[in-house]
Amino acid sequence: MFGFLFRRIGLVIPTFIGVSLVAFFLIRLLPGDPILLMAGERGLSPERYAELMGRYGFDRPIWEQYAGYLGSLIQGDFGTSIITKKPVFEEFFALFPATVELSICAMIFAVVLGIPAGVVAAVKRGSGFDHGLMATALVGYSMPIFWWALLLIIVFSGILQWTPVSGRISLLYFFPSVTGFMLIDSLISGQKGAFASAASHLILPTIVLGTIPLAVIARQTRSAMLEVLSEDYIRTARAKGLSPFRVVGVHALRNALIPVITTIGLQIGVLIAGAILTETIFSWPGIGKWMVDSIFRRDYPAVQGGLVLIALMVMVVNLIVDMLYGLINPKIRHTR
Structure with missing residues (x-):
């Protein structure tokens, strides 16, 4: 080691x-x-x-x-x-919590949906769900971030008016930043409605940033599960009368998670790259938007x-x- x-x-x-x-x-x-x-x-x-x-x-x-x-x-x-005449290290880590918060939410969104979807697709190989998931994953992976973001803004912020367009929280709320993470700071501030406002501002950026990792994780999970499910020890476990949940959820999934975790680690770089466009479109005050402004x-x-x-x-x-x-x-x- x-x-x-x-x-x-x-x-x-x-x-x-x-x-x-x-x-x-x-x-x-x-x-x-x-x-x-x-x-x-x-x-x-x-x-x-x-x-x-x-x-x-x-x-x-x-x-x-x-x-x-x-x-x-x-x-x-x-x-x-x-x-700004400020140290780059200081500026970077002042904005870094905003990007980390968005990236964590996007990764949770991708993992929570991607791994179960990949497992079900592998177990039901060749079914309508399997084909539908693979087609959806391909579309999600190929979809440009800026187009997907603008489409969601038009539908959910413009037409339906369910979500805010930009920012991290409504201008109606003001409280000191303790951790730099808006969800935590709004929760400990005690202001009524602050947490709900911060959460609603995260919905669209999280979906946009997490779409590509979701597609990649789902496809990788399906591929790894199909390989593991064909192994001899899985057939032996089934022959012993173990429940399908134990065979798939314990024996198969545990070994299939190794390449999936590799994929998740590689998606960190994808999240940072995607955050540049996502933060710019949603005016999210993180390092992505800061980098774009610095380039200009x-x-x-x-x-x-x-x-x-x-x-x-x-x-x-x-x-x-x-x-x-x-x-x-x-x-x-x-x-x-």
Whole structure:
């Protein structure tokens, strides 16, 4: 177990360097001068422009800039925003709870619906439910997030007026942020209707963000269950007279969950990527919307630091998922 853990941690170092390299050069491929965008309509004299270029290090050779940036990252300095003048690390984690809350709700939505649907589809292979589920999953996986979000807004917020269009909570409620998670903060605030308002604002973004992971998890669960249900030990369990629930829910599902958990771990990156569009459409004040705003403002440090922090979190989540394998199936040996 420890040998596997050390090997995985060793892979984090080159991955971290690669991510920092991509983040550094990717933003610089976009047109636009960050100094001129920061100045806005006021304009800058040539002297002032040269001074700001030197202050932010943009007048140095590109590889020298990257070497300095990588050195700062190693020391834990993710830079300071050109626009807000605040540390990127501080801005990121001030907005991070909003994205985590949305991502957790989306993943719960995907797992709670996806795993049971995949199990039932595998047990009833070839039935109308099986074919319907696979067709629906394919449509859900192929559906563009921005189109799906706008469609739900038109139907449920526009026509039916059941859900809010944007934001995390109604402007009628105001209370101090204790945890950063609106559902928890609204609940402990004691204000009547605050929790219901926060929950209603989460419905559409959760469905939109969780649709693709739901489709992937359902298909993966069905595939894994079909493979496990054909094993000899499942036929033996049935021959012993065990109940269908015990055969499917205990013996089959437990072994089928290993690839499913891998899929769930990989969906963390999909959730973060999807959150960028979802948060922008629903004006959700998380890191996705913050990243989009930073890109438009050519805020190099914010974009670079945000990408690196997101990549680090995805790597940590994948490492945790790998560690969970041994808890689900003790026969797995990470030391091989």
